[in-house]
Amino acid sequence: MFDVVIIGAGPAGLTAGIYTSRGGLKTGIVELAMPGGQAASTEKIENYPGFPEGVNGYELMNAFHQQALSFGAEFIFEEVQTFDLKDPVKKIQTESRVLEARSIIIAAGSKPRLLGVPGEEFFKGRGVSYCATCDGAFFKGKKVAVIGGGDAALEEGVYLTRFAEEVIIIHRREGFRASQIAVNRAKENPKIRFELNCVVEEILGSDYVEGVRVRNVLDSTKREIPAAGVFIYVGTDPNAQFIHGEIKTDERGYIYTNQYLQTNIEGVYAAGDIRDTPLRQVATAVGDGALAAAEVEKYLSGTPNS
Ligand code: NAP
Numbered sequence: 001m002f003d004v005v006i007i008g009a010g011p012a013g014l015t016a017g018i019y020t021s022r023g024g025l026k027t028g029i030v031e032l033a034m035p036g037g038q039a040a041s042t043e044k045i046e047n048y049p050g051f052p053e054g055v056n057g058y059e060l061m062n063a064f065h066q067q068a069l070s071f072g073a074e075f076i077f078e079e080v081q082t083f084d085l086k087d088p089v090k091k092i093q094t095e096s097r098v099l100e101a102r103s104i105i106i107a108a109g110s111k112p113r114l115l116g117v118p119g120e121e122f123f124k125g126r127g128v129s130y131c132a133t134c135d136g137a138f139f140k141g142k143k144v145a146v147i148g149g150g151d152a153a154l155e156e157g158v159y160l161t162r163f164a165e166e167v168i169i170i171h172r173r174e175g176f177r178a179s180q181i182a183v184n185r186a187k188e189n190p191k192i193r194f195e196l197n198c199v200v201e202e203i204l205g206s207d208y209v210e211g212v213r214v215r216n217v218l219d220s221t222k223r224e225i226p227a228a229g230v231f232i233y234v235g236t237d238p239n240a241q242f243i244h245g246e247i248k249t250d251e252r253g254y255i256y257t258n259q260y261l262q263t264n265i266e267g268v269y270a271a272g273d274i275r276d277t278p279l280r281q282v283a284t285a286v287g288d289g290a291l292a293a294a295e296v297e298k299y300l301s302g303t304p305n306s
Pocket of ligand 1: 046047115147148149150151152153155171172173176177178199200233234235236278279280281
């Protein structure tokens, strides 16, 4: 029996695990892939305090992981399939076992959203990617398209100029959702070209990606833009596939919490990107993880805030 099971080992889950295991709670952290979540595949994180030169996402997350291990958190590398939350002892079903816990912190994060156009599925791994850090080096000296106008699209677009001959950022409107610093850096980069007011209708190619067909939303004209790679950064969706109705979420599946990060179910908390939150960054995930852990400690000692 665990005092707390944390679902997800991204920055929120690892921080929660550092706090709860350091606080003497028997802590299990269930993770499907490698620890670190999306942050671990970020080449450089510049806005996490304490690193004036920026820090590699994998290195930062590895340090979080080591710190959780040092306080005795137990990692279970399996997928959570479902859970039963109605009793004080919660049950979490993974692929091979049932974990029992007196409390749960859901910190399963989010994943890249699909663009949903013809060709996307077929060309996955054949030129379509959602991770510049993982796949950028395959496109040395080639043209690549980046879809989206948020921080991820602009920052990863700049990163891809290390390899690509040209990076074409295709965005559906004139203004950007990204921060001004990310926009400025992309605009100042001579290898970046913008195609604004354009939506991608199809990803084209035979065996591998050869380009995209775009439609200009202002005049409805269509044309083809040649590119060997298509990097899709059109936002994220919560990793909520194991939540089947017990926990209240918004229409996209992000979990509602109160100010103490408690969900609608007693003893169940949510932290980080999976939560209905206005900001999804490593720094906010860390804050969430710390608060959720502190609230779990209070809940288990019979003095919950809510
Ligand atoms: P995001 O901020 O939600 O931006 C998604 C972008 O994709 C928007 O520009 C959106 O266009 C566009 N888009 C959405 N659906 C589309 C579609 N079907 N077709 C074409 N374009 C579409 O997502 P994100 O950039 O992945 O970032 C996710 C979160 O992580 C954000 O909170 C972001 O600030 C954070 N983040 C932060 C950093 C950093 O601080 N360094 C780095 C990366 C990510 P519209 O603008 O027209 O809606």
